[in-house]
Amino acid sequence: MAQAARRVYLGAMPRPAAHGLPTRDQILDFITKSDAPAGKREIARAFGLHGADKVALKALLKDMADEGLIDSAPGRAFHKMGGVPKVTVMRIVDVDEDGQAFAVPESWHGDAPAPRLRVMERGRREPLGPGDRILARTEEAGRGHVAHPLKRLARNAELVLGVLHAEGDRLWLKPVDKRERRELPVSDAGEAQAGDLVLAEKAGRPPRITAKVTERLGEPFAPRSFSLIAIHKFGIPDRFAAETLAEAERMAKQPLGEGREDLRHLPIVAIDPIDARDHDDAVWAAPDDDPANPGGFKAIVAIADVGFYVRPGSELDREARKRGNSVYFPDRVVPMLPETLSADICSLKEGVDRAAMACHLTIAADGKLTGWRFTRAVVRIAATIPYEEAQAAIDRASPSSSQRTPGSPEVENPAGDRGFRWDEGLVETALKPLWACWAALAKARDARAPLDLDLPERRVVLDEKGRILSVAPRERLDAHRLIEDYMIAANVAAAKALEAKKAQVMYRVHEPPSREKLVALKEYLKTFGVEFALGQVVRPATFNHLLERIGESDFRPQIMEQVLRTQTQAYYGPGNQGHFGLALGSYAHFTSPIRRYADLLVHRSLAGAYRLDPAADATRLSESDAADLSRVGELISAAERRAMEAERETIDRYVAAYLSAHVGEVVDTRITGVKSFGFFATVVGLGGDGLVPVSTLGAEHFRYDEGSQALEGETSGERYTPGMLLKLRLAEADPIGGALRFELPEGASHMPLRRGTRDRRPVGRRGRPANIRHKGRR
Structure with a gap:
């Protein structure tokens, strides 16, 4: 009876549309319902696979095992893992x-x-x-x-990253994780010595835990070590297998293929950071000569055609999916793709022919997108221009131009009297039309009023040997905003183009804040005497109006930080929930396929939906991936969070290293958080959080008021609250842990907050996207 039931089930097995290869869901369904061991042979027989399809099945089963969906059982059968086991x-x-x-x-x-x-x-x-x-x-x-x-x-062996130091004739391990407060005696150091950064294995039980060194990583204060700490701590894959590198070399030699649109005659330019390692986007714009679009523009956003070189199911594809994204540190990049592709053949370099996916946009005079189309093209970038040079060029050409945003800084020519390294004729043919078109795009952005949080981003500047020259907020120029708006327009066009074809979309989703977070924000604002109504429909403009009411008050930075914490974490998925921060109904990442796997999936979906495949369906979204976008979205969202944490911790270590030369000095700080055990403060204009323990505030007893998040002296009434400006002495700066510790100088006083006041000074330009950095995590 069981066998008969199985035959009925197999006979009714739904067949996939392409190549006969089953989807992941169909394989999992078969394994779950099969009453006998299901190995590769049984799965192939059940779906009628032969020849090349059996080879493809083997690769698919390997992927599913790597992804934790299935596991091997004795006899080479598979069983379903189902993500997190019950x-x-x-x-x-x-x-x-x-x-x-x-x-x-x-x-x-x-x-x-x-x-x-x-x-x-x-x-x-x-x-x-x-x-x-x-x-x-x-x-x-x-x-x-x-x-x-x-x-x-019982505990198993656990690896810990730390630095060795000697006390007498014994070595101790100091963990780099600041949450690990105990140092461990070293039972076996191998060839490592005091001062080395090492990976060690914990052994024993509390209170007798020891450490055995398993790998020596080098000098912790040497250039590049801070990012190395993060790479090891977060398990970021930073080495490519030999077969992956070989495949990259082979694919890089592929001819561009026939049938590409030739855009080499257009002055398309790439505007990027001065130290950019890869160039995956370039832009061009011109007034539209169509009488049906008076005052409008036509624009092209050219994106590296990574999908032409990274084919579904290949070694390159599997490695890119595992990494999810490139990780950027001040001293290095851990790329999603081998440098043969990421820094060479896929990078839109100046003066050489490159394969591109071109997004053609039609933009009305009010900045609204009225049309778009996508082509596979060949481009020859006219110039790769640093942001600062592009801004200096447009400012010199139009010093009083209304195209510049009021209040935006003018930038001097970074090249000085030597002039620019690129043809200044491009100012007329490339930059001025780009700025004119951007003025229209800015109108549409201002009309939809995305979340406007102008939070500074720290930039670590290193010399050629990797030593720290400076740490300072990264300057925001109109050139940055211009590129952001073109990229957002192309991302919107990609999402809407796929929706028009009813094709699969890997959306970039940013949901509205939850009620719980809004309630928390309301309570937080009360501590500053600021009202926030909960009954309203919350839109990005709601938060913009809140910040306008606050004006330039002393506590404005703290309110912006809290508004940011109120937002949900953006993620990738096939279900469209819109992008709250950008005030957009449909949004997908399309513009950075060199460094984000999500963009590569969108390129593949476009190739299939619009028949843009020059390689006989080899670059289209695979059937298995199309059926499994939800799981893939979870994987790359987790990888993105991992990268963000690693990048943030590394910056904290660089800041601590920079400040280590200033220990003992009094610095300007702002309180960022208050707890019963003390308060946290950050150095104004630099960053880096440090603790002021309550025990260092003197003999007076301080009471913690959780409602107002304040420490208050029972006798003096002295209060320490979030946002307060203080002069503090830097007592300790730990580059390895990325931690700071402050002390209140004797006789120092704080600068009190002006609660409940409204500063009438002009506020900044409205409408900037929320938490957006150039080509960042929008």
């Missing part, structure tokens, strides 16, 4: 300042980092700490999972 062994990796524990599955085979689960510790006598192992039951909660401990297990 019951699994987990390891505690973090406990936040409120005592909330987070854990990851101890066994995880996915491309992205293991998911972090919130641990529900109700009723436990002994709290869990980092390194503890538990058997836990998991369940979905929102878009994630939570873990319910069933049993505490």
